[in-house]
Amino acid sequence: MKVSAIELDSARKVYGHGASAMVALSDVDLSIGPGRFVSLIGPSGCGKSTLLRLVAGLETADGGSVRVHGVTPDQACAAKLIGFVPQTPALLPWRSVLGNVTLPQRINTAAARRRERIGDLGERGAGKAPPDMLELLRRAGLGEVVHRLPAQLSGGMQQRTAIVRAFGLQPDVMLMDEPFSALDEFTRETLQDQLLDLWDELKTTVLFITHSVQEAVRLSDTVVVMAPRPGRIVDVIDIDLPRPRNQRLFEQSSFHEYEDLIRDRLHRAWRSADAA
Template sequence: MVEQPAGSGEQPFVDVRDACKVYQDGGHPVTALRHVDLQVPRGRFVSVIGPSGCGKSTLLRLVAGLEGPDRGEVRICGETPARATERKMVGFVPQTPALLPWLDVLGNVRVLEKVNRAGARRRGPVPAPAVAERCDLAGDPEALLRRLGLGDVLHARPGQLSGGMQQRTAIARAFALQPQVLLMDEPFSALDEFTREAAQLQLLDVWQELRTTVVFVTHSITEAVLLSDTVVVMAAGRVAGTVEVSLPRPRRSAQLDSGAMHEHEHRVRELLSHAWHADARSAP
């Protein structure tokens, strides 16, 4: 569980309580989530990490409203995920960028301006804790793209871009929506190590200014520690523990080889190892 800052008096922006999810596989039940609790305060960057099949992507899908829990509840700023999504309060960055091939980079980001204008009348008042200050960067697609290192390809089509450029365009599009909560499902998993590190630092540069509440799914311990305020470790459909990241912000590439960075990585590895051994002992 990610706790609210002491004395904040705010409800969490992401609030998952006792969430359970079971799928059927050839008539056999497969438990994806077991009584999961997750509370993410406003403006926090939280990563969820764990081995394949541990339920982290299922958890993200529940928060995104793409699926519902079999038991428990999920709230975004006090709203159901379906309602929050309808009101443009939730942004989602999947593993595959899903850009519109007939639009250039700037057009792919600006397409949401029309969506937001069309949906403005439906949104109504946003719950008090979700009211965010206006951010000039998020409201300026061209400036946002330049901050993400895409200033030289504003008018290129997606087919002309590298994988890293495509994914950064998708991230810019999500930030341009100005959501209350941004969900990211392993957005850098397909990138080579050098490109991935550059994209992580560019993401942090933008996030440092916007302070959007982020839930970020990853397989990479280094990525989770570098980006996050809190790392949530999952195993076998449950939350095995959390690690609070005390590295100072803004974060830079020099911190990747620091003793403090390695200490945080070690704590995450220990949690993963303990959870794996506990699951192995309890397996039939």
């Protein structure tokens, strides 16, 4: 039986105690198959970031379970199965672009041995050569700036560097927390193109947080709609649109139909939360 890349079973997270306790996630069930691109969308306070942090091993569930390729998030992180791209790039300011993206490979040499002990990942990774980071940088449009420091880059270039750095470890699961939210629309769409190219080549499972309905539809195989008070999943919508998804996708009526469907589910989620 094929193991899910990400599996949450009645996952629950509560902050605080007693009367002041706040249920961030309430009995969340979610199963994501290997190689899928899944987006989480919902209003602030619905638990998107909490869910991502549970999968990343940055938080511990108070109930239920969270598994990544059949092991705990801590075990998955130790084997470097998980890559993480936050909202801000968090690059080392004293290292060049190339130095930033190659550093994780040099300091995580034991991860491959841990990966060998996890299900079929060792077999799939056997003999796999590390990626050519210069080639990944070139494909991300950074070939001319590999020796520059982060302060010499635009915001879009810094975020591209962070994405290449995360993909450089060839993670089986990539977690992305609104990585394009601070960028202008043109830069955002350019980075979406480059992200989809890298994802298509490396076959990584992606769990992606966004507040943009358009971005969710364009990128995703599946969009998970969440609602607040308490944080929960209210709908799971599969996006049946052809790939590759280039700019012409925006002209198709089917694309806008999915946008309308997701907005409708978000409005329903808000109404149900207000009535609760």
